[in-house]
Amino acid sequence: MEKEKLEEIILKFMPDAEIATDKQFLTAEVKNDQIHALAKFLKNTKETLFDYLFCESAVDFGDHFMMVYHLDSTTYRHQVVIKTKITDRENPVVDSVCDIWMGAEYHEREIFDLFGIGFNNHPDLRKIFLDNDWVGFPLRKDYTDTVNIVER
Amino acid sequence: MAEEIIGGKLEEQEFSINMGPQHPSTHGVLRMMLKLKGETVMEVKPQLGYIHRGIEKMCEKITYQQSIHLTDRLDYLSAHILNEAVCLTVEDALGVEVPERVKYIRTIMGELNRIASHQLWWCAFGMDLGALTSFFYGLRDREKILDIFEKSCGARLLLSYNVPGGLMYDIQSDFQKDVKDFIQYFKKKLPEYDDLLTGNPIMQQRTKGVGLLTKAQAIDYGVTGPSGRGSGFSCDVRKHQPYSAYSKVNFKEILYTEGDSFARYRVRMDEMWESMSIIEQLIDNIPEGDFALKMKPVIKLPVGEYYTRVEAVRGEFGVYIVSDGNKNPLRMKFRSPNFSNLAVIDTMASGQKIADLIAIGGSMDYVIPDMDR
Numbered sequence: 065m066e067k068e069k070l071e072e073i074i075l076k077f078m079p080d081a082e083i084a085t086d087k088q089f090l091t092a093e094v095k096n097d098q099i100h101a102l103a104k105f106l107k108n109t110k111e112t113l114f115d116y117l118f119c120e121s122a123v124d125f126g127d128h129f130m131m132v133y134h135l136d137s138t139t140y141r142h143q144v145v146i147k148t149k150i151t152d153r154e155n156p157v158v159d160s161v162c163d164i165w166m167g168a169e170y171h172e173r174e175i176f177d178l179f180g181i182g183f184n185n186h187p188d189l190r191k192i193f194l195d196n197d198w199v200g201f202p203l204r205k206d207y208t209d210t211v212n213i214v215e216r
Numbered sequence: 217m218a219e220e221i222i223g224g225k226l227e228e229q230e231f232s233i234n235m236g237p238q239h240p241s242t243h244g245v246l247r248m249m250l251k252l253k254g255e256t257v258m259e260v261k262p263q264l265g266y267i268h269r270g271i272e273k274m275c276e277k278i279t280y281q282q283s284i285h286l287t288d289r290l291d292y293l294s295a296h297i298l299n300e301a302v303c304l305t306v307e308d309a310l311g312v313e314v315p316e317r318v319k320y321i322r323t324i325m326g327e328l329n330r331i332a333s334h335q336l337w338w339c340a341f342g343m344d345l346g347a348l349t350s351f352f353y354g355l356r357d358r359e360k361i362l363d364i365f366e367k368s369c370g371a372r373l374l375l376s377y378n379v380p381g382g383l384m385y386d387i388q389s390d391f392q393k394d395v396k397d398f399i400q401y402f403k404k405k406l407p408e409y410d411d412l413l414t415g416n417p418i419m420q421q422r423t424k425g426v427g428l429l430t431k432a433q434a435i436d437y438g439v440t441g442p443s444g445r446g447s448g449f450s451c452d453v454r455k456h457q458p459y460s461a462y463s464k465v466n467f468k469e470i471l472y473t474e475g476d477s478f479a480r481y482r483v484r485m486d487e488m489w490e491s492m493s494i495i496e497q498l499i500d501n502i503p504e505g506d507f508a509l510k511m512k513p514v515i516k517l518p519v520g521e522y523y524t525r526v527e528a529v530r531g532e533f534g535v536y537i538v539s540d541g542n543k544n545p546l547r548m549k550f551r552s553p554n555f556s557n558l559a560v561i562d563t564m565a566s567g568q569k570i571a572d573l574i575a576i577g578g579s580m581d582y583v584i585p586d587m588d589r
Contacts, residue, residue: 086520086521088522088523089523115435115436116435116438116451117438118438118440118525118532118534118551119523119534119536119549119551121536121547121549121551123538123546123547123549124547125546132521132536134523134534134536134551138435138449138450138451141456165436165438166433166436166437166559167436167437167438167439167556167559169559170555170556170558170559171555174555178272192264192265193264193265193268193588194265194268195265202270202273203272203273203547
């Protein structure tokens, strides 16, 4: 599907989404509490059918986190990126998309482990890589580890 | 008497068993917590992190050229393709186009890497099923490819042959002859693999109808590569979003619809033929030209986000770079195929026998450092 058409569909469903386009992907940024609804809409709508979540990641920009979901459709072979900003650094939480794409389960456990972002309605939210008694979240920008990280 | 001691018949009792992390048939430090009823697996809970090195965190502290050497250490059996992914992302972000010669050589080396990896998978899969001979056959032939790698770039496993803008060295003068000799040699040897293992009735009984994965499950979990294609999920990035020289060659995307261990086995066996065909189409037509662009010693990417998808040996590998304009990335995320492929093991192995869990794990071709990163 053309990016313009896709933009139209997303804006029709969620008028306050912020749309950006680069040469590769169309990106839609929505509010924290809208991401689950948008994800569900994009998967189940006949014209979009984004049934394959190929990457889910978080980025720490210092003052806020950004959740990034890369979606692909195995029917139409088009891609879209949806994002949501998390401003609360003390207790960051976002809705889980496990019920939409099962593959999100491990990705979200990884983000929970390394960024400390919690996921509502996640079936099995545990640390995945680090020990249970690990202090801090290594992929955050303000993480300090005086033992294992050598500052040069 | 025995029943009194263990408190009930064995097959009626449910008990937990720890498998790994140091277990020969998990192919690395993968630990699985199994819930068993007799010999039947009720639940598999993988425990990761035994080889977590924080590569994504390390990449935030180093330059783009340096991070290529870390991607080797993810899926070490498809090192060349992973290096290529980072290079493609950096080149894409800078807006530079590498010479045709580089694209051809990268594709040929990538396919050689794919064959070498499938050979090792075939060895180990035979071992998982109790067939020791396959191990010697596979390693014997893989050695020839590793020799070509060593001659080209000095390394046998962790190649780091790609650099942003091209290759580290040009190919040596008898590269084409070596590769063609290998193809001739391996075309005779690959049917031996089928004679030895594919038609073996024990092997077929152990794999046919075992570890079923439907197409819908494969898409839902994001199971890609030969494992996904064994379930009929058309996910070959080389076909859908061609990069390097893949748009210039004819090849089939191997698809099987059965979704069992045997289908995944067949996909990989057929892929070796396809890879040889791709190499044959390219090897005589490598264009003359430079083997690398002249790049600045310090690469700074423009502010923005870049994503590249490539087809690594075990599935779709993605590199996601967020740049703030500095010489090192703000965030570098690797979407590793094995991590997503592992998520499905509980679905596939539940209800199967414990010995079949080994066969399923073998047919998924897990590489643990790629999961843990």
